[in-house]
Amino acid sequence: MTCRQGKLRLQKWYITRELVQTVLARKPKMCSFLEWRDLKIVYKRYASLYFCCAIEDQDNELITLEIIHRYVELLDKYFGSVCELDIIFNFEKAYFILDEFLLGGEVQETSKKNVLKAIEQADLLQEKTETISVLSNIKS
Incomplete structure (x- = not known):
């Protein structure tokens, strides 16, 4: 995931600067699929964030777009309308x-x-573990 300024916000595998620049240089009306090296890149922009997936030639681009959309829906549900700052401060x-x-x-x-x-x-x-940790520190 990258923002419009080209800063990487999340990456699951190594993504080169060249790919990010290629995606960011594309016009909004262009197709969300592109050939890149020996992979197909599927991306979708949501607000200021680009969600990108590199898939193999036999993988389905439309299903990949749906997967990206589902992930964004999950982020929206969890964060309540996710934004770039949510990702920056809660990347884990x-x-x-x-x-x-x-x-x-x-x-x-x-x-x-x-x-x-x-x-x-x-x-x-996690909350229970943190509470137990705090309580044990207080008792010490």
């Missing part, structure tokens, strides 16, 4: 949501409800 949550949704480049869970439930449970566990 954005990665966690991505990991609950996709595993090894494949969709792991199709249900938004189930993904968000897993995130909520992880948040509760």
Whole structure:
């Protein structure tokens, strides 16, 4: 994911500056698919963020666009209308949501409800752990 200024906000694998510049240079009315090296790049812009996926030749571009959209929907549900600052200050949550949704480049869970439930449970566990840690520090 990159912002309009070309700053990388999230990356799951190494993405070169050349690819980011190529995507940012494209006009808004252009197709969201492009050939790049031996891969197909599928991207979608939401506000000031570009969500990009590199897929193999046999992968379906339209399904990839749907996957990008589903991820944005998950981020919106979790953050309440996600923005670039949410990603900057909570990048670990954005990665966690991505990991609950996709595993090894494949969709792991199709249900938004189930993904968000897993995130909520992880948040509760983290809060409990932090509370226990604070209480044990107070007692010491």
